[in-house]
Amino acid sequence: MQIDQPETNFSSESNGYSEKSLKQLAAEKKSRKKWLLIQPVSNTCMMVDSGSVSMPLNLIMVATLAGELFDVIFIDERIGDQIPEDFSEFDVVAVTSRTLNASKAYAIGDAALSQGKTVILGGVHPTMVHDEAREHCTSIVYGEIESVWTELAVDILSGKMKPVYRARAFKPMASMTHPDFSHALKSRKAKKYSSRIPILATKGCPVGCNFCTTPTIYGKNYRYREVDLVLNEMRYHQERLGKEKIFLSFMDDNISFRPKYFMELLEGMAKLGVRWNANISMNFLHKPEIAELAGKSGCDLMSIGFESLNPEILKTVHKGSNKLGNYETVVSNLHKNGVAIQGYFMFGFDNDSDESFQMTYDFIMNNKIEFPVFSLVTPFPGTPYFDEMKPRLRHFNWDKYDTYHYMFEPTKISGEKLLENFVKLQKEVYKKRAIMRRMKGKPFNWVWLANYMMHRFTKKLSPEIYL
Secondary structure (H helix, E strand, O other), X not given: XXXXXXXXXXXXXXXXXXXXXXXXXXXXXXXXXXXXXXXXXOOOOOOOOOOOEOOOHHHHHHHHHHHOOOEEEEEEHHHOOOOOOOOOOOOEEEEEOOHHHHHHHHHHHHHHHHOOOXXXXXXXXXXXXXXXXXXXXXXXXXXXXXXXXXXXXHHHHXXXXXXXXXXXXXXXXXXXXXXXXXXXXXXOOHHHEOOOEEEOOEEOOOOOOOOOOHHHHHOOOOEEOOHHHHHHHHHHHHHHHOOOOOEEEEOOOXXXXXXXXXXXXXXXXXXXXXEEEEEEOOOOOOOHHHHHHHHHOOEEEEEEEEEOOOHHHHHHOOOOOOOHHHHHXXXXXXXXXXXXXXXXEEEOOOOOOHHHHHHHHHHHHHOOOOXXXXXXXXXXXXXXXXXXXXXXXXXXXXXHOOOOOOOOOOOOOOHHHHHHHHHHHHHHHOOHHHHHHHHOOOOOOXXXXXXXXXXHHHHOOOHXXXX
């Protein structure tokens, strides 16, 4: 299989059209074209798309933009919406994809193409390996759609599509349209969505971990919305739901990269009465004032990529924001302010050994990490780490690129021993007595339920599942 880095294929964002003239062009058409937007389910056997799932904010943004000019039908296969076999009523079929559901997205694209439809593929995987993805669609949206929307919309209206839409520059986030959640909530199965409302304050991450897709999708620049715009969106959801205490989940890759901005945002949130969680890097969490303000602003959980307790591994993956000497301080600061921790830990690096698993277990138990999440190292296509590891990868079956399948054999531990330790660690951490030890004194909430579900799940694990 040939997997190449995307070629440079820049396009002008506006193509000579302003938003006003674009709407005029759409109005001149005798009828509005009809879009079908699809969020496919993944084929993995692991707990990726099970239970309640988050509303897909990126696809909702596509629906919001398209809905101004076109008729839009929104389908989320993860909550049980059915994808039609007959696409005859649609002009455009647009599918979002990440690597673990790429084969599903490709199958949908192939079916729609065979019926003569304009097919657009977007999302992480088509951006990272767009040469491969182009075989299954009319056009690829490279990176974020907001920065190429005007040109894309003009071409759809005129019926002259380009193979790739890629922006010369990203739009400022202040100019981005407010997402319309009604597209997702129209589904009869919308109750299967998580009660946490996805929201976005920033895009990009300059840290540059070599296994991360973010620099390709959003660049290494760090963009952010004005604090007032973010707070206004929160107020909109409070009014929509008729209550002050709403639950938000930030979709940002690194919301705390600019401490001044982050703290200004938290100060504003503290006045709203919302509850929230976020993915966050460890850059500044060792400072007690940040954890204190996070607690006051309504943070109930932070997701932190500890990744490893081995300093050599952190150097290998360029995880410069992680300082081992700060790990316990970060945890202590958050816990003192009532913030729970979802801690991510990766295994399968070349420097991993039997000791890696014991150190991780000790750290989790001693620091009472509420919700540990374990994954196997997965070099995603298009990243520097994938290029480095490609000769050693066991396969290119995208369905198994879910961070829970064994991709390559480390140099210091056999694959068999790696998986044996990986299963054992999960079973030990999620034993009932281990859960009670980690969660003792913690408020009874959804994190307890998540631990109970993981207890049931891990009891059934075996090394063979990860092959």
